[in-house]
Amino acid sequence: ERYNVAVVGATGAVGQKMIETLEKRDFPVGELRLLASPRSVGQQVMFKGQTYKVEEARPEAFEGIDFALFAAGGSISEKLAPEAVERGAVVIDNTSVFRMVPEVPLVVPEVNPHAISQHQGIIANPNCSTIQMVVALKPLYDAYGIERIIVSTYQAVSGAGQKGVDDLLDQTRAVLNGEEVVGTHLPVGSQPKKHQMAFNAIPQIDVFEENGFSKEEMKMVNETRKIFGDQEIQVTPTAVRIPVLFGHAEAVYIETEKSFDLEEVRQLLEQAPGITVLDNLKEQEYPMPAMAEGTHDVYVGRIRRDLFHPRGLNLWVVSDNVLKGAAWNAVQIAEYMVKSK
Ligand code: 11C
Numbered sequence: 001e002r003y004n005v006a007v008v009g010a011t012g013a014v015g016q017k018m019i020e021t022l023e024k025r026d027f028p029v030g031e032l033r034l035l036a037s038p039r040s041v042g043q044q045v046m047f048k049g050q051t052y053k054v055e056e057a058r059p060e061a062f063e064g065i066d067f068a069l070f071a072a073g074g075s076i077s078e079k080l081a082p083e084a085v086e087r088g089a090v091v092i093d094n095t096s097v098f099r100m101v102p103e104v105p106l107v108v109p110e111v112n113p114h115a116i117s118q119h120q121g122i123i124a125n126p127n128c129s130t131i132q133m134v135v136a137l138k139p140l141y142d143a144y145g146i147e148r149i150i151v152s153t154y155q156a157v158s159g160a161g162q163k164g165v166d167d168l169l170d171q172t173r174a175v176l177n178g179e180e181v182v183g184t185h186l187p188v189g190s191q192p193k194k195h196q197m198a199f200n201a202i203p204q205i206d207v208f209e210e211n212g213f214s215k216e217e218m219k220m221v222n223e224t225r226k227i228f229g230d231q232e233i234q235v236t237p238t239a240v241r242i243p244v245l246f247g248h249a250e251a252v253y254i255e256t257e258k259s260f261d262l263e264e265v266r267q268l269l270e271q272a273p274g275i276t277v278l279d280n281l282k283e284q285e286y287p288m289p290a291m292a293e294g295t296h297d298v299y300v301g302r303i304r305r306d307l308f309h310p311r312g313l314n315l316w317v318v319s320d321n322v323l324k325g326a327a328w329n330a331v332q333i334a335e336y337m338v339k340s341k
Pocket of ligand 1: 128129154155160216219
């Protein structure tokens with residue numbers, strides 16, 4: 001059986017990766033419809049050796065579509081996802097607009113695939129920094145329970161889209177050429193102040209909330225609880241942007257409910273789907289963004305027991321934020337649905 005697939009935001013960074021991933025995975029695509037805002041209409045995109053013209057994303061474009069993958073920003077999803085559902089499509093939405101809506105499953109296939117079947121047309125793809133963390137923690141959550149997570153992120157500029165990538169590249173060139181460094185986008189495009197990203201670290205991803213945490217940090221709190229279906233987990237995040245193009249890294253500290261054996265922790269992680277353990281200190285082996293780029297897995301290393309808390313565990317978690325953090329997770333949900341039909 002073949003499925004008609006629409007990609008909304010087909011010319012954007014995540015949309016492009018969705019199309020590439022559909023091709024690489026040989027997803028059973030019948031008709032492919034590439035949709036975008038009017039200014040991208042007419043652009044050409046390749047899929048399996050054929051050229052496709054980008055069409056305007058409007059309600060009628062979803063007639064006959066089985067899966068609609070949305071990666072065009074929150075306001076487009078808000079407007080068009082219900083239109084796609086009305087026309088019979090299942091929407092897999094990469095934006096944050098529906099994630100915390102109770103009826104909308106928020107899915108990472110390695111963690112809560114059972115939630116998919118409860119969908120009412122829309123399935124939400126979590127935030128990239130949440131996805132890689134919950135994949136790494138799932139086997140430990142199941143074995144020992146998790147009371148508390150303290151996480152610091154080291155996030156790539158591609159999380160802020162092509163403009164974030166351009167900012168870092170332009171600024172790096174400027175610094176090396178001894179020219180004036182001008183930020184145009186980071187840390188937050190919509191806020192007036194811009195900071196230097198090249199050779200720097202910025203402790204702000206998205207805008208700040210009343211409680212002093214950034215929106216990115218609150219996504220890690222709220223989405224983690226929803227995905228595990230556990231409102232008790234305490235999550236304390238600090239989200240930081242660093243001068244890396246692709247691949248988010250996270251220093252994750254957890255306190256488990258039950259006590260754990262470190263060798264068993266390693267085995268559980270090694271056996272878990274979607275995880276590659278890279279943890280050999282003698283060989284200086286540990287995950288890094290540059291090696292995760294372009295791959296689908298979540299990499300875990302620096303696995304060590306805390307020095308003071310008897311149920312404290314430290315991990316270093318790395319993954320390609322645009323693939324497992326966005327495009328691959330979305331295609332993986334569609335694959336899961338096709339397989340379980
Ligand atoms: C970043 N995590 O790295 C963000 C990008 O809610 O899907 C993804 C925002 C989201 O800047």
